Amino acid sequence: MVRAGLTVxxxxxxxxxxxxxxxxxxxxxxALARRFDVKVASLYSHLKSSQDLxxxxxxxxxxxxxxxxAAALAGRAGRDALAAFADAYRDYAKEHPGRYAxxxxxxxxxxxxxSAGVRHAQMTRAILRGYDLTEPDQTHAVxxxxxxxxxxxxxxxxxxxxxxxxxxxxxxxxxxxxxxxxLRTWTPGRTPS
Amino acid sequence: MVRAGLTVxxxxxxxxxxxxxxxxxxxxxxALARRFDVKVASLYSHLKSSQDLxxxxxxxxxxxxxxxxAAALAGRAGRDALAAFADAYRDYAKEHPGRYAxxxxxxxxxxxxxSAGVRHAQMTRAILRGYDLTEPDQTHAVxxxxxxxxxxxxxxxxxxxxxxxxxxxxxxxxxxxxxxxxLRTWTPGRTPS
DNA sequence: CGCGGTTGCCTAAATGCATTAGGCAACCAC
DNA sequence: GTGGTTGCCTAATGCATTTAGGCAACCGCG
Numbered sequence: 256m257v258r259a260g261l262t263v264x265x266x267x268x269x270x271x272x273x274x275x276x277x278x279x280x281x282x283x284x285x286a287l288a289r290r291f292d293v294k295v296a297s298l299y300s301h302l303k304s305s306q307d308l309x310x311x312x313x314x315x316x317x318x319x320x321x322x323x324x325a326a327a328l329a330g331r332a333g334r335d336a337l338a339a340f341a342d343a344y345r346d347y348a349k350e351h352p353g354r355y356a357x358x359x360x361x362x363x364x365x366x367x368x369x370s371a372g373v374r375h376a377q378m379t380r381a382i383l384r385g386y387d388l389t390e391p392d393q394t395h396a397v398x399x400x401x402x403x404x405x406x407x408x409x410x411x412x413x414x415x416x417x418x419x420x421x422x423x424x425x426x427x428x429x430x431x432x433x434x435x436x437x438l439r440t441w442t443p444g445r446t447p448s
Numbered sequence: 449m450v451r452a453g454l455t456v457x458x459x460x461x462x463x464x465x466x467x468x469x470x471x472x473x474x475x476x477x478x479a480l481a482r483r484f485d486v487k488v489a490s491l492y493s494h495l496k497s498s499q500d501l502x503x504x505x506x507x508x509x510x511x512x513x514x515x516x517x518a519a520a521l522a523g524r525a526g527r528d529a530l531a532a533f534a535d536a537y538r539d540y541a542k543e544h545p546g547r548y549a550x551x552x553x554x555x556x557x558x559x560x561x562x563s564a565g566v567r568h569a570q571m572t573r574a575i576l577r578g579y580d581l582t583e584p585d586q587t588h589a590v591x592x593x594x595x596x597x598x599x600x601x602x603x604x605x606x607x608x609x610x611x612x613x614x615x616x617x618x619x620x621x622x623x624x625x626x627x628x629x630x631l632r633t634w635t636p637g638r639t640p641s
Numbered sequence: 642c643g644c645g646g647t648t649g650c651c652t653a654a655a656t657g658c659a660t661t662a663g664g665c666a667a668c669c670a671c
Numbered sequence: 672g673t674g675g676t677t678g679c680c681t682a683a684t685g686c687a688t689t690t691a692g693g694c695a696a697c698c699g700c701g
Contacts (some may be wrong), residue, residue: 258667258678280473285658293493295659297679305659361606368611376611394614398600400607402623403592406599413554415594418561418569421587430595431589437630451649451696488688490650498688509682644700651693657689664680671673 259293263301269313273351274312316354318371320347324378328406333385334435340382341404341431386438456494458558460504467505469544509547511564513540515569526578527628533575534597534624541601579631
């Protein structure tokens with residue numbers, strides 16, 4: 256009886272692929288076992304639980320996405336950086352919908368703190384260094400960028416935008432441009448009137 | 449043997465309450481049966497499937513939210529309307545997290561077309577009538593507003609914003625104000641420079 | 642008032658996923 | 672080669688979904 260050679264890493268990668276194929280919610284220990292042509296119970300030597308599997312896929316995806324964003328950001332600043340960041344994010348979601356969904360998994364605080372999630376926050380702040388924002392405006396802006404990008408990707412993916420004919424690429428650049436304008440024309444301490 | 453008096457409507461309402469209590473993902477035909485102190489199979493006279501139940505909860509929540517937004521919007525225009533819309537949305541998600549999550553359920557096209565989702569789109573467009581936008585900018589703006597609001601609510605709910613001390617209410621008004629400014633200073637046909 | 646049809650909730654059973662316990666064989670190091 | 676470790680297995684339990692078929696409660700009609 257030849258062994259399958261399972262490892263946590265291989266299982267996590269395969270889980271990520273499975274997520275892309277059938278959706279993150281449909282990722283199941285059973286389905287993963289089937290993919291390795293192995294009995295379900297065998298996976299429990301490597302994974303603590305179904306939740307454990309999902310968490311690992313989330314952490315993997317978070318790190319992968321952070322790497323992509325970092326690469327896209329290299330050598331760019333200002334609006335260029337903003338657009339690169341936005342595109343890296345959106346492209347990842349298009350290319351790997353299941354993994355993207357995985358990055359939205361709610362992690363418990365310690366796990367989150369040790370995850371690539373903190374790199375995401377750092378990179379968002381790095382982009383804002385190209386604009387003239389100080390605290391607490393910078394935090395507000397971080398939250399706004401996160402909201403817009405995640406919201407757009409999430410709504411686009413779920414088909415909420417497909418009821419109108421207007422081009423999705425066009426809306427995307429319109430939004431990115433608008434955000435750039437907004438951040439550039441922001442005056443520190445300003446109260447919008 | 450006294451009958452329980454189940455109806456699709458009561459099941460849907462109870463399902464919505466259950467969603468708020470345990471999360472939309474945890475809504476299950478079994479749990480609902482337990483709540484009515486009835487055997488699981490009994491629900492299948494009223495519901496086609498678990499998916500059917502979830503869809504009904506989604507439609508119910510979508511309509512309820514649309515009603516709230518409509519009420520909040522009554523008699524308001526411009527920035528007032530924008531803020532009222534935003535708050536109605538966010539307050540609903542805070543008050544009814546399970547129902548809010550339900551509104552994000554992916555519906556098949558015909559169901560979506562017959563849902564209160566179209567009212568949401570109409571109301572968003574109504575708000576933009578207070579600003580000087582023409583097509584296709586208006587559609588871009590609809591998408592941006594949807595993205596920001598949904599994104600913020602979604603990230604706030606999932607705890608993604610709780611790593612920083614800055615007040616969430618403050619960020620929220622900052623963002624709403626920024627959007628108002630952005631839309632007011634938008635010049636038709638403009639290409640942001 | 643009672644009778645008959647309809648409808649509502651039931652029991653029973655099949656299927657699938659998650660999870661644990663315990664066993665045996667393959668593999669690695671010596 | 673042999674002994675310990677580790678990996679995958681069989682077996683079993685619990686819970687959710689879903690379907691089939693039955694009986695009793697309820698409603699309208701005479």
